[in-house]
Amino acid sequence: MAKGSAIARKSMARLVAAQLFYRQNFGKVSAKKLLEEFRETGPMLDSEIEWVDVDKDLLVNIIQGYENHKGLVDEMLAARLSADQASEPMLNAVLKPGIYELLFNTTTDVPLIISEYLTIADSFFEGRETALINGVLDQVGKLARPKD
Numbered sequence: 756m757a758k759g760s761a762i763a764r765k766s767m768a769r770l771v772a773a774q775l776f777y778r779q780n781f782g783k784v785s786a787k788k789l790l791e792e793f794r795e796t797g798p799m800l801d802s803e804i805e806w807v808d809v810d811k812d813l814l815v816n817i818i819q820g821y822e823n824h825k826g827l828v829d830e831m832l833a834a835r836l837s838a839d840q841a842s843e844p845m846l847n848a849v850l851k852p853g854i855y856e857l858l859f860n861t862t863t864d865v866p867l868i869i870s871e872y873l874t875i876a877d878s879f880f881e882g883r884e885t886a887l888i889n890g891v892l893d894q895v896g897k898l899a900r901p902k903d
Contacts, residue, residue: 759807767806768813769852769871770878775818777848786822790815821855828854831898835891849876849888857895865896 759767775789784792793814821828831854833841840846853872857865869892876885 761810763807764810765813766871766874767808768810768817769856770875771809771814772817772852773848773872773875776821776851777844780844780847786818790818816860817852817855820859821851824855824859827858831858831895832891835894836887840887843884845879846884846888849879850891853888853892854895857892858899861900865900869893869896 771793775793778784779789828851832847832850836846836850849872853868856863856868860868869889872892873885873889876888880888
């Protein structure tokens with residue numbers, strides 16, 4: 756039986772996705788290779804804390820989905836960041852999966868996706884970066900799913 760609620764496992768999948776995107780910034784590793792490494796080593800988390808399991812279906816969806824729609828996601832990202840911001844690995848690691856989900860995981864509400872990635876951002880940043888991430892994801896959410 757999986758450890759943690761379905762919601763907690765999805766949150767963990769998003770955190771692990773951000774970690775994998777961060778690693779991808781330095782190694783130019785393919786999505787397939789990232790997922791293989793995850794299956795071998797598991798998430799890169801503090802081993803002294805008992806963590807919930809990862810929703811592997813969501814993790815695969817995010818990593819492979821980004822790979823399949825990389826051009827559009829990267830275009831949306833580049834249009835909203837300065838050159839300096841766009842070269843920041845951790846910003847990319849949080850924004851790429853967030854933008855992908857806003858565009859393509861349409862069964863999940865926009866505010867939930869944004870909230871999840873802001874929680875991740877808060878664990879890596881202090882201050883302006885989290886506000887930037889919020890602004891970018893909010894813009895993409897409104898563009899991807901305009902209110903009727």
